[in-house]
Amino acid sequence: MTGPRAGRSAARPPATARCTIPKAARLEFGRRLRAWYRRNARDLPWRRTRDPYEVLVSELMLQQTQVVRVVPRYGEFLRRFPTLASIAASDPAQVMEAWEGLGYYARARSLHRLARLTAPALPADPAALRALPGIGEYTAGAVASFAYERRAALVDTNVARVLIRVFAPRLDPRTPRGRRTAWAIAEATLPRSGTVAYAQNQALIELGALICTARVAHCTECPVNSVCKSAAAAGDRRPRAGKSDRAAATARRDPSASADRVVPATRYRSAAAARSSAPCRAASPPTAPATRPSARSRTAP
Numbered sequence: 004m005t006g007p008r009a010g011r012s013a014a015r016p017p018a019t020a021r022c023t024i025p026k027a028a029r030l031e032f033g034r035r036l037r038a039w040y041r042r043n044a045r046d047l048p049w050r051r052t053r054d055p056y057e058v059l060v061s062e063l064m065l066q067q068t069q070v071v072r073v074v075p076r077y078g079e080f081l082r083r084f085p086t087l088a089s090i091a092a093s094d095p096a097q098v099m100e101a102w103e104g105l106g107y108y109a110r111a112r113s114l115h116r117l118a119r120l121t122a123p124a125l126p127a128d129p130a131a132l133r134a135l136p137g138i139g140e141y142t143a144g145a146v147a148s149f150a151y152e153r154r155a156a157l158v159d160t161n162v163a164r165v166l167i168r169v170f171a172p173r174l175d176p177r178t179p180r181g182r183r184t185a186w187a188i189a190e191a192t193l194p195r196s197g198t199v200a201y202a203q204n205q206a207l208i209e210l211g212a213l214i215c216t217a218r219v220a221h222c223t224e225c226p227v228n229s230v231c232k233s234a235a236a237a238g239d240r241r242p243r244a245g246k247s248d249r250a251a252a253t254a255r256r257d258p259s260a261s262a263d264r265v266v267p268a269t270r271y272r273s274a275a276a277a278r279s280s281a282p283c284r285a286a287s288p289p290t291a292p293a294t295r296p297s298a299r300s301r302t303a304p
């Protein structure tokens with residue numbers, strides 16, 4: 004599993020951010036994305052649970068850490084600390100010990116502090132989650148969506164990259180303005196139902212991990228390339244039927260295997276892309292708070 008999934012807490016846009024994505028494009032994007040996800044989702048242990056505590060542990064572990072390293076440690080950690088109450092009842096040193104090898108121990112410290120504050124249950128509301136130690140905008144959305152199936156948007160660096168490439172290719176998702184716009188797009192494209200929003204959020208994460216990666220974008224194999232402005236600018240639309248599924252399968256096995264037939268991300272900074280109209284406007288000047296340099300690595304093994 005390669006490539007960082009950085010920036011779990013991309014700044015949420017202020018009220019002045021606007022998105023005017025046509026309804027047909029929004030619906031087609033979501034429909035294609037979710038259909039692809041149903042066929043290609045990796046079977047990861049945290050996708051088999053709706054337990055808020057277990058979802059939170061996975062989200063914390065995935066910050067700055069690759070999926071392949073997290074999978075075995077996740078099970079071990081939950082066997083030792085099966086509930087939030089068990090964390091709260093433990094000594095901080097015990098939690099740190101169980102975290103050993105994953106690095107970024109601030110996550111373990113935050114988890115212990117959080118458990119002492121909220122055990123035995125985590126709140127479902129993203130704003131209440133956001134107020135807890137160690138939980139940023141991304142993680143609050145992830146727990147609300149993946150555990151409680153609330154209609155909550157979530158944007159980390161990988162999701163921001165996908166959304167910006169699809170809908171606003173003139174922007175750089177790494178800038179404050181790009182991150183605000185990505186949040187605005189995520190909100191604008193989020194399905195009304197929390198259950199469907201769950202699938203779409205997972206699908207965005209999966210697409211960023213398997214197809215639209217930081218290093219390469221498999222545009223001709225991407226399920227959403229019919230609505231992607233970057234693909235249109237690069238002339239990479241209209242994949243052959245079924246190709247995206249094969250690309251995802253290859254990426255799951257070995258992401259480096261297809262590196263010679265992908266489009267460098269820098270290609271999207273073409274004149275054609277620059278001329279394309281962005282559907283969303285972010286507030287200017289960019290004054291969003293800097294995001295913490297946390298990361299997740301849900302990228303392919």
Ligand code: SF4
Nearest residue numbers: 215222225228231234
């Ligand atoms: S078509 Fe290309 S740039 Fe657009 S989302 Fe898919 S892989 Fe990314």
